[in-house]
Amino acid sequence: MKIVVAIDSFKGCLTSKEANQAAAEGIRSVCPQAEVVQVPVSDGGEGFIAAFHAALGGHLVELTVRDPLMRPISAQYLLLDKMAVIEIAQASGLMLLTTKERNPMVATSYGTGQLVADAVLKGAEHIIVGLGGSATSDAGVGMLQALTDAFGKHGNTPEHQSPACSLWDDIQKLKHTRFTIASDVKNPLCGENGAAHVFAPQKGATPEMVQQLDEQARKFAEISALHFGYDRSEQDGAGAAGGLGYAFLQYMNAECKPGIDLLLETIKFHEMARGADLVITGEGSADRQTLMGKLPMGILRQSGNVPVCLIAGRISDKEELLKAGFSHVECINPEGITLEEAMRKEVATRNIRETVKRGLQIMTEKPKANKL
Numbered sequence: 001m002k003i004v005v006a007i008d009s010f011k012g013c014l015t016s017k018e019a020n021q022a023a024a025e026g027i028r029s030v031c032p033q034a035e036v037v038q039v040p041v042s043d044g045g046e047g048f049i050a051a052f053h054a055a056l057g058g059h060l061v062e063l064t065v066r067d068p069l070m071r072p073i074s075a076q077y078l079l080l081d082k083m084a085v086i087e088i089a090q091a092s093g094l095m096l097l098t099t100k101e102r103n104p105m106v107a108t109s110y111g112t113g114q115l116v117a118d119a120v121l122k123g124a125e126h127i128i129v130g131l132g133g134s135a136t137s138d139a140g141v142g143m144l145q146a147l148t149d150a151f152g153k154h155g156n157t158p159e160h161q162s163p164a165c166s167l168w169d170d171i172q173k174l175k176h177t178r179f180t181i182a183s184d185v186k187n188p189l190c191g192e193n194g195a196a197h198v199f200a201p202q203k204g205a206t207p208e209m210v211q212q213l214d215e216q217a218r219k220f221a222e223i224s225a226l227h228f229g230y231d232r233s234e235q236d237g238a239g240a241a242g243g244l245g246y247a248f249l250q251y252m253n254a255e256c257k258p259g260i261d262l263l264l265e266t267i268k269f270h271e272m273a274r275g276a277d278l279v280i281t282g283e284g285s286a287d288r289q290t291l292m293g294k295l296p297m298g299i300l301r302q303s304g305n306v307p308v309c310l311i312a313g314r315i316s317d318k319e320e321l322l323k324a325g326f327s328h329v330e331c332i333n334p335e336g337i338t339l340e341e342a343m344r345k346e347v348a349t350r351n352i353r354e355t356v357k358r359g360l361q362i363m364t365e366k367p368k369a370n371k372l
Contacts, residue, residue, distance in 0.1 A: 005023045005036060006299050008043070025353045027356055040054045041264075042130065046089060052263065058079055089132060091112050102203055104204060108138055136243075137217075144251060185240035196211075199242060279306050296310050315329060
């Protein structure tokens, strides 16, 4: 029996690797001889680098960069031959700030630019960027300034000039680097559905800040459009990571792909699933939003005809999930458990292990069944 396990992180509780390991323990307790293939996964946020590293290998590069408040911090990216994988949360992530420190009027994406610059200097010709979990709403200006500082012919940009315009004029080397951004966000840069209005409040923005951030992004896009002769501020993904998506699209000519699809295509997940008897995926909370391109749907699409079981800490809209094609949908938590208890690492680990164990016991008792 071959079983592939590819479970998303249970945010604030378990990493993808830890959730996979718990499921694998449940499998082996029932089927000790089973071939268990564990695939850490991420849709572009937490664990994005780890997922690529686990599947493809490569070298984790560690360097000191600036966090969203320009404080020195150690961050990593993955380098594999001529490809680099960057997780912007490593340098510009919301998790790097306390609640009191959150202020998108101040937070900068400069550190992400330092990661990109280092990858280019080390020979990366294709850079994949996971855009989840940012603390910033600077439309990528901080990142572009870091790249100008690293590569620009003229050093720091004059105050009257956009750092991005200087970047385009000075940094020829980046024109030979291919960028792919991983994001499920379809929001534009500006407007009611833009980066500031939709995402800045959770990063600490007041209503007044939201208006100011949106206006700043709009002016930046207007200046950029005049310089380039085209405007990508309305493109899907431009509003991702506080507008970092826009900076990559407009200035790096980046391609935007859903994070999980990008990961699964790169690691050739369909080949991993070929010949399997079952795929187990999961996430912290599964509902009809799961059907709108979240990680388990990517797993389902890439698994071919192999039955896919979905487990989660909370489940709503179960019938819709089953109709979408999951062979089985199972909540790992017993009724009546408190959220605080369910979020404890040892409890979640045990509940994943026991849920998978029970399901496989049923499966092995009824070998003709396709369901877990």
